[in-house]
Amino acid sequence: MPYDLDLLDETAWRDLVSRFGHRMWAVARATGLDPADAGDAVQAAWLRLLESGHTIRDPERVGGWLITTTRHEAMRIGRARAGARPSGLPTDLPPPSGADPPGSGGGDPVAALLSDDQGRRLWAAVDTLPRPCGALVRLIVLAPDASYAQLSRRLGMPIGSIGPTRIRCLKRLRSLVEDQR
Template sequence: MVLTALHPLVRAEVTAEAPAAGTDPADLEQTVWLRLLERLASGAPSPDPARWVRETVRAEVRRSRRAVLREHPHADDGPAAGPGSCPERAALGADERRALRAAVARLPGRCAGLLNALLDPGDRTYREIAEELGMSQGSLGPIRSRCLGCLRRMLAAEVAAPGTRGMVR
């Protein structure tokens, strides 16, 4: 009947238009058949079925192009996912950054200023940081190393050591 007569036309139109949309021809063809069945179920006959097929294929191609621009694939929850890939990870990352900033603020001497400057998202150079802190550029590395060691010792002391049988004291 109508479906059998339209099959070669649908296949040809879909094969011609799918690559431009960056979509799978089989998916596009299935969508066109679905639209045709919806149209037949609604009782709206088409005076020119061939024209309707061409218009529908092109409309679905446009819809597919718009969807590609709006939609982005969901990131895998595996180790490759970034810190902002889900709300839980984003919240944990924010908590960790707050804890780090609080620990850095408790550091003695010039360490807090130096590590805050290094943690600054502005991605400044050692020369810029040295000028800001009034230090020589060559001393930043050794001071940074000592400050990180101090931070490491301070955070290790704050972490509760496990008690007997894995229980936290």
């Protein structure tokens, strides 16, 4: 199913989480991360989609983008934890492409349930953000190609404060999600 990243709403976001969350988790774990660090890598990939989804040229390939971004984030976290570059992926784990998508009848149903729960928790955290953060994060998701001028008019904020506010809001969102663990 192709995704129009310009019109991504809560239902489409949940569909993305349902379709790709389990595979993203498998990719992060396949790099050798423990469950907590794998969760951080997956979360970072979702945040990258929030921040730069508008740069994806072919929305039909958002799944591949998410998987690749998760792998990059997992390897970054692994390097930071080890203090050195990883030598490669573990050879005793199945390849990420062998992971069953949620709802297919295969795979780990607990992992699929956790992935759905993470999506619900993310949106619940967005709902708790104060104004203008909640509105700004929603606009970033719903209209990622919106210019700062458009966001400024919609939110009643100076154009120069959109970028710094966006950074603070995403950091606050990350903190809220981490506090839920």
